[in-house]
Amino acid sequence: MKCLSVLQLLLAAAAPIEAAFSWQNVNIGGGGGFIPGISFHPTAKGVAYARTDIGGLYRLNLDDSWTAITDVLATDEKWGSWGIDAMALDPQDPNKVFAAIGMYTNSWDPNNGAIIRSSDRGNTWSTTTLPFKVGGNMPGRGMGERLAVDPHNSSIIYFGARSGRGLFRSVDGGATFSRVASFTASGTFINDPSDTSGYSSDIHGLAFVTFDSTSTALNGATSRIFVGTADNITASLYVSNDAGSTWSPIANQPSKYFPHKCKLSPSESALYLTYSDGTGPYDGTDGAVYRYHIPTSTFTDITPFPADKYYGFGGLGLDTLRPGTLVVATLNSWWPDAQLFRSTDSGATWSKIWEWGNYPDQTLYYSQNTDNAPWVNAGYISQDSKKLGWMIEALEIDPTDSDHWLYATGLTLFGGRDLTKWDLPTGRNVTISVMANGIEEMAVLGLASAPGGSELLAAVGDDSGFTFRKEGDLGTSPKTPWMTPIFTSSTDVDFAGNKPDSVVRIGSSDGQVALSTDGGVSWNAHYGAGTSKSGGAVAYSADADTIIWSSSNAGVFRSQHQGTFTALASLPSGAVIASDKRNNTIFYAGSGASFYSSTDTGSTFTTVAGALGEATSVRDIVAHPKVAGEVWVSTNIGLFRSRDFGVTFSRVGSSSLSNTQHIALGVGTGSSWNVYALGQGAAGAKLYASGDDGLTWVDIQGGQGFGALSACRLAGSANVQGLVYVGTNGRGVMYAKGTVGSGPGTTLVTSSTARPTSTSSSVPTTSAAATTTTTTSKTASTTSSTTTSKPAVTTSTSTSQAPATTTATTPLAGRWAQCGGIGFQGPTACAAPWTCTYQNDWYSQCL
Known part of the structure; x- marks a missing residue:
């Protein structure tokens, strides 16, 4: 056995430990969210990227799948990096890609935006932070592209900013940017000036930058550049003919609408532009398509079937191999479906992807395939008249x-590989397939893994939710979402511990509660939900007879035996809730600095005084899936654990883990259970795991980005050893599997309080927990943010209450911790059952 020096031991105790966990996505498939932009490289075959509003940037693979390439940027501190407001490819170098990142221009995103650049197709990135914010999930995010690389000079890059900031330029390949003072238009349109949140009241700014690659070079730069702005009153299309030195609005341009897309057809010396009377992505009841012939400075209205339109136009794809061939899309035609138009004569005539037959029948000139994500058809296409989609801003032809x-x-x-069948005079039938394999863009709002039941239950925003019955299903896109009833968003899901196939979920709209008795495969509506409650969290009793619903808008409610939900006056609105998974009479709750318990099946809740020491914010409560009475609580100062139904609590990992968010328990090695926690540890704000009940912690996140930890959801597998899930706010569900070892110990700090008298005989009335020192923490505030592909409402809950008082006694060192040695001034006694064991004159350890 190799002996370690004192210095080696001390370094080992201080260094963060990283376990070998390799992360991948659960294959929900189908994307699941809004993709505002797609870009193909103009000359390199197979090089393409897709940008999402809340899920980062993706690169196309040769097998038509996609790979996420910006995960490493989305740390807890820089979670807004998953908002991609623009992207650009270097026409002269297919290895170079650029993107403008940042989620919101208002206070929801605390960080300024940035321009990121890669010279290896997104494998590595360099970042230039901007002096203002970027809005990848703001209104108008489908316009563009706002970022463009000069086709004659790769060092020159333009970026059109939001918020009235104007036009910016880099002359060093994106390392630095400066404002183009000569461009004075700012795109002054505002959706709703009265919106105090800043989401709808921000200036939209610039819409796109388009270089004319056919123009002559001036001092090594493309001389002609077009810039579009969000302005439907004065002018929205500007041109520079001297490489950006001066700018002027183009004469006789359309002024009634906002320009969305602007594409150059080089062989025609023409621009094609789509317009809408809204900036998108949800609006648009009127619009137009124009062709601008550059040599003659002439606009031609080429709007398809103008007498029929009740929509604006968004997506625009040009076939550069067949000049004059293009496809445009309705931005939003909410009924009966989107429409796609194709022209092969520069917009002089058009054909439709579908037409009215004998009304209300439609004649379809396409077939549709959803094999890559069957749930898209089962839950949406087959249930709605809209088969082709909505919010179509991105449309590209390779x-x-x-x-x-x-x-x-x-x-x-969507997409396909037989587009030219559209041109056939007879029998045309284009195949439109779901081609989002690898794109996982869902906002996950709830996760659960039931022992002996479904391996994974995922409640998601915008797409209801999904069930994976066993580990082997994680790589296969589900056949259906949660249906009958289907919710737009399911905000939480829970299972009954003693009947793990009994599951409950809640939705984001009023009165949405559904029950399942087959592990989430099929569902039935709970008819006692009423019509005034929505969202929030749910807890299911161990025997599946009682539901506690902490709604997002109306307080906390209880239903028993599928009866009507009645208000619980004993819990504050917005309380965090959980059920004991083995004892049917016990529920737990938390709010602010207070921990509550119920011993009468949730009928009443009582405060457990001082249970959480000086914690001021309860973030999460998790009951052990197999052990009655064991409950873990996550707070602003870290973790607490009770093994006696919340009668007493022990502070866990106080010297190594703090400011924890969501927590989870999962099957560990042998008969042990791992503890997983999102919080602040030795490696920073990360996901940590413990295989020894929180005595030691290892970083299992590594370099994988999860975005904001406070917005993530967490579940440990209750069936598979070492398997853990992270539900992200924009990148779907990620999972990894590994062995969680143990490292140098941390001090276990506990607190104990008397439990209020209970009439339930099923709860133990004694406790073996010892009272020891509690650490101190400053009052903290917490922010909970849920972002989907629709405009989000961010809810902030700030608590500031007097910390609870506890009795201070001698601290105990935990397992593996130092407990003696020359000059050592820490605890010299070990927590049971460990013993302080002499190693040398300088070091003794709890073993």
């Missing part, structure tokens, strides 16, 4: 393959 095209919606990414 510049190296006229048959290959892609377009994106608010639900998924």
Whole structure:
């Protein structure tokens, strides 16, 4: 056995330990959210990228799947990096890609935006922080692209900013940016000036930058540049003919609408532009399509079937191999479906992807395939008249393959490889398939893994939710979402511990509660929900007879035996809730600095005085899936654990883990259970795991980005050893599997309080917990943010209450911790059952 020096032991105790966990996505498939932009490289076959509003940037693979390439940027501190407001490819170098990142321009995102750049197709990134914010999930995010690389000079990059900031330029390949003072238009349109949140009251700014690659070079730069702005009153299209030195609005341009997309057809020396009377992505009741012939400075209205339109236009794809061939899309045609139009004569005539037959029948000139994500058809296409989608801002034809095209919606990414069949005079039948394999863009709002039941239950925003019955299902896209009833968003899900196939979920709209008795495979509505409550969290009693619902808008409610939900006056609105998974009479709750328990099946809750020491904010409560009475609580100062139904609590990992968010328990090695926690530890704000009940912690997140930890959800597998799930706010559900070891110990700090008298005989009335020192913490505030592909409302809950008082006694050192040695001034006694064991004159350890 190799002996360690004192210095080695001390370094080992201080260094963060990282376990070998490799992260991947649960295959929900289908994308699941809004994809505002797609970009193909103009000459390199197979090089393409898709940007999402809340899920980062993706790169296309040769097998038509996609790979996420910005996860490493989305740390807890920089969670807004998953908002991609613009992207650009270097026409001269297919390895270079650029993106403008940042989620919101208002206070919801605390960080300024940035321009990121990569010279290896997104494998590594360099970042230039901007002096203002970027809005990847703001209104108008489907306009663009706002970022463009000069086709004659790769060092020159333009970026059109929001918020009235104007036009910016880099002359060093994106390392630095400065404002173009000569461009004075700012795109002054505002959706709703009265919106105090800043979400709808921000200036939209610039819409796109388009270089004319056919123009001559001036001092090594493209001389002609077009810039679009969000302005439907004065002018929205500007041009520079001297490489950006001076700018002027183009004469006789359309002024009634906002420009969305602007594409150059080089061989025609023409621009094609789509317009809408809204900036998108949800609006638009009127619009137009124009062709601008550059040599003659002439606009031509080429709007398809103008007499029929009740929508604006968004997506625009040009076939550069067949000049004059293009496809445009309705931005939003909410009924009966979107429409796609194709022209092969520069917009002089058009054909539709579908037409009215014998009304209300439609004649479809396409077939549809959802094999990559069957739930898209089962839950949406087959249930709605809208088969082609909505919010169609991104539409591109591969510049190296006229048959290959892609377009994106608010639900998924469609496309195909037989687009030229549209041109056949008879028998045309384009195949439109879901082509979002690898894109996982869902906001996950609730996770659960039931021992002996479904391996994973995932409640998600915008797409209801999904069930994975066993580990082997994680790589296969589900056949259906949660249906009958289907919710737009399911905000939480829970199972009954003694009947793990009994599951409850709640939705984001009023009165949405559903029950399942087959592990979430099929569902039935709970008819006692009423019509005034929505969202929030749910807890199911161990025997599946009682539901506690902490709604997001109306307080906390209780239903028993599927009866009417009645208000619980003993819990504050917004309380965190959980059920004991083995004892049917016990529920737990938390709010602010207070911990509550119920011993009468949730009829009443009583405060457990001083249970959580000086904690001021309860973030999460998790009951052990197999052990009655064991409950863990996450707070602003870290974790607490009770093994006697909340009668007493022990502070866990106080010297190594703090400011914890969501927590989870999962099957560990042998008969042990791992503890997982999102919080502040030795490696920073990360996901940590413990295999020894919180005595030691290891970083299992590594370099994987999860975005904001406070917005993540967490579940440990109750069936598979070492398997853990993280539900992200924009990148779907990620999972990894590994062995959680133990490292140098941390001090276990406990607190004990008397439990209020209970009439339930099923709860133990004695406790073996010892009272020891509690650490101190400053009052903290917590922010909970849920973001989906629709405009989000961010809810902030700030608590500031007097910390609870506890009795201070001698601290005990935990397992593996130092407990003696020359000059050592820490605890010299060990927590049971460990013994302080002499190693040398300088070091003794709890073993």
